[in-house]
Amino acid sequence: MTLAPQTEIDRQGRGWYKRNEIAVTPWLFLAPAILFFAVYVIIPIFQSINLSFYNWDGLGEKTWVGLDNYVQLADDPAFEVSLWNNVKWLVFYLLAIPAGLFIALFLNQTVTGIRLYKSLFFFPFVISQVVVGLVFSWFYLPNEGLLNGILGLVGLGPINVLGDPTLATYGIIAAGLWPQTAYCMILYLTGLNAVDPEQVEAARLDGAKGWKMLWYVIVPQLKPATFIAFVVTIIGALRSFDLISIMTNGGPFGQTRVLSFYMFEKALAEFGFRMGYGAAIAVVLFLIMLVFIAYFLWSMWQEERAR
Amino acid sequence: MRSMFKASVAALGLTAITAGGAIADGHGLSGDLKIFLDTSNPAPRATMEAMIADFAEIHPNLNIETTVIDREAYKTQIRNFLTADAPDVATWYAANRMRPYVEAGLFEDVSDLWAEPEIAENLASTKGAMTIDDKQWGVPYTYYQWGVYYRKDIYEELGLSEPSNWDEFKANCQAIVDSGRSCFTIGSKFLWTAGGWFDYLNLRTNGFDFHMDMAAGDVEWTDDRVRQTFANWRELIDMGAFVENHQNYSWQEALPFMVNGESAGYLMGNFAVAPLREAGLTDDQLDFYQFPAINPDVALAEDAPTDTFHIPSGATNKEAAREFLRFVVSSNVQTEINNGQNLGQLPVNAASAVDNDKFLNEGFAMLSTNSPGGVAQFFDRDFPAEMAAEAMQGFQEFMVFPDNLDDILNRLESVRQRVYQ
Numbered sequence A: 001m002t003l004a005p006q007t008e009i010d011r012q013g014r015g016w017y018k019r020n021e022i023a024v025t026p027w028l029f030l031a032p033a034i035l036f037f038a039v040y041v042i043i044p045i046f047q048s049i050n051l052s053f054y055n056w057d058g059l060g061e062k063t064w065v066g067l068d069n070y071v072q073l074a075d076d077p078a079f080e081v082s083l084w085n086n087v088k089w090l091v092f093y094l095l096a097i098p099a100g101l102f103i104a105l106f107l108n109q110t111v112t113g114i115r116l117y118k119s120l121f122f123f124p125f126v127i128s129q130v131v132v133g134l135v136f137s138w139f140y141l142p143n144e145g146l147l148n149g150i151l152g153l154v155g156l157g158p159i160n161v162l163g164d165p166t167l168a169t170y171g172i173i174a175a176g177l178w179p180q181t182a183y184c185m186i187l188y189l190t191g192l193n194a195v196d197p198e199q200v201e202a203a204r205l206d207g208a209k210g211w212k213m214l215w216y217v218i219v220p221q222l223k224p225a226t227f228i229a230f231v232v233t234i235i236g237a238l239r240s241f242d243l244i245s246i247m248t249n250g251g252p253f254g255q256t257r258v259l260s261f262y263m264f265e266k267a268l269a270e271f272g273f274r275m276g277y278g279a280a281i282a283v284v285l286f287l288i289m290l291v292f293i294a295y296f297l298w299s300m301w302q303e304e305r306a307r
Numbered sequence B: 001m002r003s004m005f006k007a008s009v010a011a012l013g014l015t016a017i018t019a020g021g022a023i024a025d026g027h028g029l030s031g032d033l034k035i036f037l038d039t040s041n042p043a044p045r046a047t048m049e050a051m052i053a054d055f056a057e058i059h060p061n062l063n064i065e066t067t068v069i070d071r072e073a074y075k076t077q078i079r080n081f082l083t084a085d086a087p088d089v090a091t092w093y094a095a096n097r098m099r100p101y102v103e104a105g106l107f108e109d110v111s112d113l114w115a116e117p118e119i120a121e122n123l124a125s126t127k128g129a130m131t132i133d134d135k136q137w138g139v140p141y142t143y144y145q146w147g148v149y150y151r152k153d154i155y156e157e158l159g160l161s162e163p164s165n166w167d168e169f170k171a172n173c174q175a176i177v178d179s180g181r182s183c184f185t186i187g188s189k190f191l192w193t194a195g196g197w198f199d200y201l202n203l204r205t206n207g208f209d210f211h212m213d214m215a216a217g218d219v220e221w222t223d224d225r226v227r228q229t230f231a232n233w234r235e236l237i238d239m240g241a242f243v244e245n246h247q248n249y250s251w252q253e254a255l256p257f258m259v260n261g262e263s264a265g266y267l268m269g270n271f272a273v274a275p276l277r278e279a280g281l282t283d284d285q286l287d288f289y290q291f292p293a294i295n296p297d298v299a300l301a302e303d304a305p306t307d308t309f310h311i312p313s314g315a316t317n318k319e320a321a322r323e324f325l326r327f328v329v330s331s332n333v334q335t336e337i338n339n340g341q342n343l344g345q346l347p348v349n350a351a352s353a354v355d356n357d358k359f360l361n362e363g364f365a366m367l368s369t370n371s372p373g374g375v376a377q378f379f380d381r382d383f384p385a386e387m388a389a390e391a392m393q394g395f396q397e398f399m400v401f402p403d404n405l406d407d408i409l410n411r412l413e414s415v416r417q418r419v420y421q
Helices: A003-013 A016-051 A068-074 A077-093 A096-107 A114-126 A129-139 A146-153 A168-193 A197-205 A210-221 A223-238 A241-247 A259-267 A275-306 B002-013 B016-025 B042-058 B071-083 B095-103 B111-115 B117-122 B124-130 B152-157 B166-178 B192-206 B208-215 B224-239 B255-259 B270-278 B318-329 B331-337 B358-369 B385-400 B402-419
Strands: B031-037 B062-068 B089-093 B139-143 B146-151 B182-184 B263-269 B286-289 B301-303 B306-310 B374-376
Touching (some): A077 A168, A096 A223, A114 A168, A129 A146, A129 A241, A210 A223, A241 A259, B031 B042, B042 B062, B071 B089, B089 B095, B111 B318, B117 B318, B124 B306, B124 B374, B152 B286, B166 B182, B166 B224, B182 B224, B192 B208, B192 B301, B224 B385, B224 B402, B255 B263, B286 B358, B306 B318
Parallel strands (some): B031 B089
Antiparallel strands (some): B089 B306, B146 B263, B146 B286
16 A cells, blocks of 8 residues: 555656656667668668659759659660579579588588688688689680680680670679688588587488488578578679679670669769669669568568577 | 960979069969869879979969869769869860760859960860850860871881771781781770770761761761761671770770780770880881771861860859969960870960870871861760760670671660650
């Protein structure tokens, strides 16, 4: 009886913050992040979507054109090429995951100097994408490049990988796979440390070995590593900008552009400044990313719920 | 005016006594003068900084602040600083490249400077390139010729001479190809080098006026006359005139072919001379000729890209900026900054002296006496940006796959219809 009025007085005596502390504090901690995320990510997304309905050169007046930019995109051959190249990147870049897994399995042993081998395999991920691009463009050089030297030894004719519109994109993807494989390898190496030796032992007693052991015992235990590898590889494929810029500059005649590169050319490069058109490309790219973002969020949520 | 010029002479003469007189002459200007430059390469940068130091010496009360921005980055940054934080003077390019800024009202009309007799008389040759809507929007400070730079020793070895018409041009080329070399090196990775070839082939096939009509969007890309230009180009391509795999190289990466003697020539601007000399070619090995006539009925016309100074309309010290522009185009300053130790290009002032350099002399003579058709800027400066970007990409494709021509021209025509609507 005496306690209740006491708390009542207490409640009134304390400030608003004290009374709502538990509800408010998390939001206070989140506030700076929310603010920056809104200003630099969320609001620009809506600004881009808005801008894609205008014609604007970045200097003068904007003119409302409705869906005109999207109509133009629909029959822009360069956009189609860029879109397909994005698909190629997404598909072939994923090869980094199995490649990384096999290198990790190969390196997951104890022999003298294994640390050195591991760091050598990891090395390409440490160097800048620009350097990777330069190294590979020299490797591919039509006359003096190493690739044609090797092909020449086995009697195959010289090929100009980066100068051939049908090969160039694959050439760049191969260059991108080099550091990305190293990244996936590191993820799997850490994942392999967490593999339960007792389960392996039990599987061995049950007579599992080779591919079956890998597929039914090891890989399921590596699921978290696979998920992260998948996420970073998809993100990597969608930001393939720097390799393209260094190795071919989008050429020959625009056949190696991806959406992000095409957007940059149309909106921000030397001969661009069609801001509305660039924004329309950005919106399409955003929608593609949204599919993956939705998938990632969904699977993380599933994960949380399972616990 | 007159005291101005005396002052600049004095400053460049670097004699202490006359410099003192110069200071007395130029006490009128004060305040801040912000200058933005895109001359980021070492030699042009030093030239510009020395020139500005001379200007500062004449105007001691003027607080000059110079900002040098990387040449490529400048091309996108200019849009920001012209609107947000305008300097008093900024470098840029002539003709269509300045049109977006003129139309957006970001460049100051400097027609008053061009009305002054010193400038009106001596800068007449570049007036057209600085004019939009009958007004002038800046002043030029340097320009350079384009043409064929070739290996004289290879020509002599094969018994060839500088061609004076299209047939000789092709016959020379055939002889060079037969000797196991390519006639011309080119690196088309960054596309604009192919624009140079189109400029010359079109100027020689259809003439300057037609070329400018195209730039203005009045000619269809599928027109038979345009096709004729490409047909002439194709003759060279089919002959094997151009170095292979040029789509992989930048213009600098294409230089070694010429230095090593694998290619006999290079259609380029005069800026190619410096790296070729540095790579070890002497003036006995390297020579220059004007691109010969193709259609004898059209007057010869040349490409001569012009670099310029402008006053942004948001400038705060326009009086000092105008004085700076007068200083830059004055004959002595022009002689000084364009000489072989500095920019190594052509002065825009007719009263200036051209440095005693083989290529500069040939270029100056060519542009002043043998270019009756007119002087174009360059493909990507004469044509609107979007048209130029699409077209140069098409040129590169054409040079690799000449059979795609119809497809390319149809594409360019649809771009033309959108760009010039």
